[in-house]
Structures are given as C-alpha cells and as structure tokens.
Amino acid sequence: MLTKIVATLGPASLAPDTMREMVRHGVRIFRLNFSHADAAYFAPIIKTIRSLESEMGVPLTAMADLCGPKTRIGEVAASPRTVDKGEALLLGLPDERPDPARDDRVFVSLDVPELLAGLRVGMPVNLSDGLLQFHVTREIKADRLYEIEAQNAGLLSSNKGIAFPGKHHPMPALTPKDIKDLHEGLDVGVDAVAISFVQNAADVVQTKDEIKRHGVWAPVVSKLERQNAVDNLDEILAVTDAVMVARGDLGLECPIPQLPIMQKKIIRACRHAQRPVIVATQMLLSMVKNPIPTRAESTDVANAILDGADCVMLSEETAVGDYAVEAVKVMQQISENALEYYLERIQAPYAPKREKNPRKFVAYSACLIADNMESKAILCHTVSGTNARLTSSRRPRQPIYALTPDPRVMRFLNFSWGVKPRLLEFGRDGEADYMERVESFVDDCPDFAPGEAVVITAGRPTPGNDTPGTNEIKIYCK
Structure with missing residues (x-):
C-alpha cells in the first residue's frame, strides 16, 4: 500500500x-x-x-x-439534564459556585483558571463534544465567573469536554x-x-x-x-x-x-x-x-x-x-x-515549486526517470530519512525502498506515503560505499527479478563536502 x-x-x-x-x-x-x-x-x-x-x-x-x-467540566447538578435554547447557565471556577437558594441557574464548573482567563462577552463556548453551543453574555467576575446562553437545546452531562473555539489558551x-x-x-x-x-x-x-x-x-x-x-x-x-x-x-x-x-x-x-x-x-x-x-x-x-x-x-x-x-x-x-x-489523475510525479532546493530536484529527477523507464522501484539510501521523504513528496507510482542503518529512522519512515523502510546492514565484504550497499540489497532482495531495473539515489561525499546529502542518481539492472 x-x-x-x-x-x-x-x-x-x-x-x-x-x-x-x-x-x-x-x-x-x-x-x-x-x-x-x-x-x-x-x-x-x-x-x-x-x-x-x-x-x-x-x-x-x-x-x-x-x-x-484536554479539559473537562466538573459535576453538574441533576446530571444529565436538558438545556433549552436561550437558557442562561453559569460557567466558573469551582469556588465561584453561587448559593442555589439565591441563584438557581445551572452551574458548570471548570477547574482550569487558564481557560477562563481572557474570556469575554460574545465569545463562543462548546460543551458535550460540540453538541451544546453557547455564547458568553455576561462577565460576572473577570476570568472567574461568566453567564453563558445556550444557542441550541441539548443534553448536558457531568465531566464532558469543553472547548473555546478560536481562543488562545496560555497552556x-x-x-x-x-x-x-x-x-x-x-x-x-x-x-x-x-x-x-x-x-x-x-x-x-x-x-x-x-x-x-x-x-x-x-x-x-x-x-x-x-x-x-x-x-x-x-x-x-x-x-x-x-x-x-x-x-x-x-x-x-x-x-x-x-x-x-x-x-x-x-x-x-x-x-x-x-x-x-x-x-x-x-x-x-x-x-x-x-x-x-x-x-x-x-x-x-x-x-x-x-x-x-x-x-x-x-x-x-x-x-x-x-x-x-x-x-x-x-x-x-x-x-x-x-x-x-x-x-x-496526477499522471506524473509532482514538480517542485520554483525554489532553490537541489535535494528536492534530485528526488524529483529520480521519480521522472523511474516513471519514464517504468522502473520496478526507487531505492533511497538515507541516514536521516530526508531523502526518502523528499522522494515520497513527489508521489511516484513506484514503491520507495528507504534503506537506512538507523532502526528509529526506519520506523519513522512508516509514516511516509509509498515508502517501504528497510534496515540496511553492511553487505558483502563490509562495503562502505552507499551505492554499493544499495546494489547489494537489490541483488539479494527477492522483490526484484534478474534483469529488472531500479533507480537508486544516494549521497556520495566529495573532497569539498563530507555531508553532501543526496547527490547521485543511478539506474541499476539486477
């Protein structure tokens, strides 16, 4: 897949x-x-x-x-209870709960002061996973206690999630x-x-x-x-x-x-x-x-x-x-x-934007070559995973074999589209050259039949650059 x-x-x-x-x-x-x-x-x-x-x-x-x-409200009296459209409720810190004898509005407690900080009249508040929507209609105590009005009817239960759409939370x-x-x-x-x-x-x-x-x-x-x-x-x-x-x-x-x-x-x-x-x-x-x-x-x-x-x-x-x-x-x-x-629908690999990014263009070129010659696969030697992710972003139709010596990078590349990550160990005679390692993998891999061609990308250090990144493309026939 x-x-x-x-x-x-x-x-x-x-x-x-x-x-x-x-x-x-x-x-x-x-x-x-x-x-x-x-x-x-x-x-x-x-x-x-x-x-x-x-x-x-x-x-x-x-x-x-x-x-x-993720924040949840506290216990609601007589939960679950129906809230009517237009009904006014109170939202505040637990110690702001009013005396029910003086104020019989439903009190919704929230024991996270940071979430109430900066709440102002007109702001939206959602409860019960968004099924109940409110607007703040009155600021009773700034950052501590508010009146909110229901925009629709619904069921309100204790310990449900609460959201403040669009509000920045200093958490x-x-x-x-x-x-x-x-x-x-x-x-x-x-x-x-x-x-x-x-x-x-x-x-x-x-x-x-x-x-x-x-x-x-x-x-x-x-x-x-x-x-x-x-x-x-x-x-x-x-x-x-x-x-x-x-x-x-x-x-x-x-x-x-x-x-x-x-x-x-x-x-x-x-x-x-x-x-x-x-x-x-x-x-x-x-x-x-x-x-x-x-x-x-x-x-x-x-x-x-x-x-x-x-x-x-x-x-x-x-x-x-x-x-x-x-x-x-x-x-x-x-x-x-x-x-x-x-x-x-896409027909060909995605072309990069007009930008100065040689590595992305090398990956794109490898995809174009693989597409033109109907290659069995693209093989990327990658230490950090960048080479494989660049190639994946072009969305070639060929599978991308990402060969890396790092098990953590191998498992990270499971997230990338079209990538088959493989752990690359030193092959025959302990060859140190990246390209030789990939060729040995192809020779030993049962996924490729003799005579089938693949496209290989790798990085070969040069006298002026010990860490060049991907700088080489090769067509290899098994």
Whole structure:
C-alpha cells in the first residue's frame, strides 16, 4: 500500500492474532492512547509489536499519543439534564459556585483558571463534544465567573469536554502527566510521540527538548486540534516531524462547514514541507458496531487519500469496535481503489515549486526517470530519512525502498506515503560505499527479478563536502 494505515490498540485488538491480521491487511503504525493507560500497561504490547515485526518481516511503529491538556467540566447538578435554547447557565471556577437558594441557574464548573482567563462577552463556548453551543453574555467576575446562553437545546452531562473555539489558551501542550508518560514511554520502547492540542512551534520544541533530555531521538507528531495550530501551521511545519489532522477536536474549534477545505489545505502544506500527514477521527466510525461502513464514511476515507494524505487512522473502530480487523480490511480496500484513481489523475510525479532546493530536484529527477523507464522501484539510501521523504513528496507510482542503518529512522519512515523502510546492514565484504550497499540489497532482495531495473539515489561525499546529502542518481539492472 502507498497510503499507510494507523490502528489504535485497545481492548478489542490486543490479542496477538488480531494484531497479526491487522498487519497482514496493511497496518504499519499502532497508536497507543496514553489518555487511558500508562507506559507499564503498554510495555507488553510493545513487545508483541516487536515480535510481530520480526515474525512478519515488516517494520512496525509504536506511536505514543499523549493526552495533552484536554479539559473537562466538573459535576453538574441533576446530571444529565436538558438545556433549552436561550437558557442562561453559569460557567466558573469551582469556588465561584453561587448559593442555589439565591441563584438557581445551572452551574458548570471548570477547574482550569487558564481557560477562563481572557474570556469575554460574545465569545463562543462548546460543551458535550460540540453538541451544546453557547455564547458568553455576561462577565460576572473577570476570568472567574461568566453567564453563558445556550444557542441550541441539548443534553448536558457531568465531566464532558469543553472547548473555546478560536481562543488562545496560555497552556503548554505537555502537562506533567504527559512529561511522565513521554519518558516512561521511551523507556519501554515507543518509536514516535504524538502531542495533543498543539498551538504553536514552542509546543513542539518543548517536546523535542524533553526527548533530547531522555538521551534518544524520536519523531514528534503534532496533532492539529485547535484553530491556533492551523493559523500557525507554517511555523509548526518548520519544527515538527509529522502532523495529524485530528478532526474531532478541530471540528469543535472550527466551523464544521470549513473543515473539509481546511483538511485539504493542511495536507497540501504538509506535502510541500515534506512532512507526513495523518488524517484521523471518525473515518469508519459506524464499524464500531456494524460490519460495513456507511457510504459517506467510505467516501471520506477515499477523499483523504485523494487529497494526498500519507496515513489514514482508525480510532474507536479498532480500539473498542466489534469489527476491528474488518475495519482495517475495508480501509485497505478503499485505499487500493482510491490510489488507482489518484495515480491516474496526477499522471506524473509532482514538480517542485520554483525554489532553490537541489535535494528536492534530485528526488524529483529520480521519480521522472523511474516513471519514464517504468522502473520496478526507487531505492533511497538515507541516514536521516530526508531523502526518502523528499522522494515520497513527489508521489511516484513506484514503491520507495528507504534503506537506512538507523532502526528509529526506519520506523519513522512508516509514516511516509509509498515508502517501504528497510534496515540496511553492511553487505558483502563490509562495503562502505552507499551505492554499493544499495546494489547489494537489490541483488539479494527477492522483490526484484534478474534483469529488472531500479533507480537508486544516494549521497556520495566529495573532497569539498563530507555531508553532501543526496547527490547521485543511478539506474541499476539486477
């Protein structure tokens, strides 16, 4: 598969046989949701992932998804209760709760002062995952207590999520729990870290600093769940390793009618920046309880692939659904059909923008040559993964074999469209030349028949430059 599948693990999918079937049908990345468990819980699961990786001969990636500062309201009296359109409620810090004998309005408590700071009359407030929408109508105590008016009727329950669309929150993306989970997750072997509720580049840099402090390298996936993150996309792309379009919370922050175009723009920006992008949330949600998806869900998955997403993700469908493996199979089938049309539509590899970027143009040239000669594959020798990601961003129809000596880079490249990452060990006679190593891989690889041609890209140091990056293209016939 060219588009990768991310599957969330949970009670419905933790059996090794279930995980094996999901890998067989295209899953390459397993999401570990740290909102519901800790590193100790995931440690044996990561061992199962490593065992399946060895057994099945394909790299598998364990991605820790940190909880982030997702905020929930406190207990609501007489919960659940119906809220009428136009009804006035109170929203405030717990110690601002009024005496019910003097004020019988429903009180919604929020024990996060930072979220109420700067809230002003006219600003929107969403409750119950966006099903209840309010506007602030009165500032009773600045930054502490407000009156909010319901814009629609609905059911209000305790401990539900709350969102303030468009409002900047002076809170870092990493909570103390996240920092603890990050370090413990790295200890048990997670390969990538997804951070929730990113707002700007500083959130990504903080996470990278924590990983560096741990003494390892792991890629950071920035989850776009707030309008601020979309507004700051360019600065986030400059520092992040990958992006997730997390449409659940993003759909609470942004007007839902704008979400489809927002998704397309984010995917396009990620491809131009050579950053893998995952599209997530409610992709096949009906398959939690049904063996087949709705027509709309099938179209949604296909459209994400036609937009150029590197990965599509399953959440509840594989974590708690009754048809975990079936959901993966359906996603694989939709992907295969969509990709056939996608390649037909683009016809040729994407040309780079007019810019001074020789490495991108080398990758583009390799794709053009492979397309012209109908090569079996493109092989990229890559230490950091950059060469393979540049090639992937051109969207060639040939599979990209990314050969790297670094296991962490190998598993990171599972996020990139069309890339088959492989660990490259020194071959016959311990040859040191990059190109010779790749040729030895081709000679030994059963994927290529004698006489078949491939295109190879690599970097060869020169007297004036010890680290030139990709500077060589070669046509090699086995």
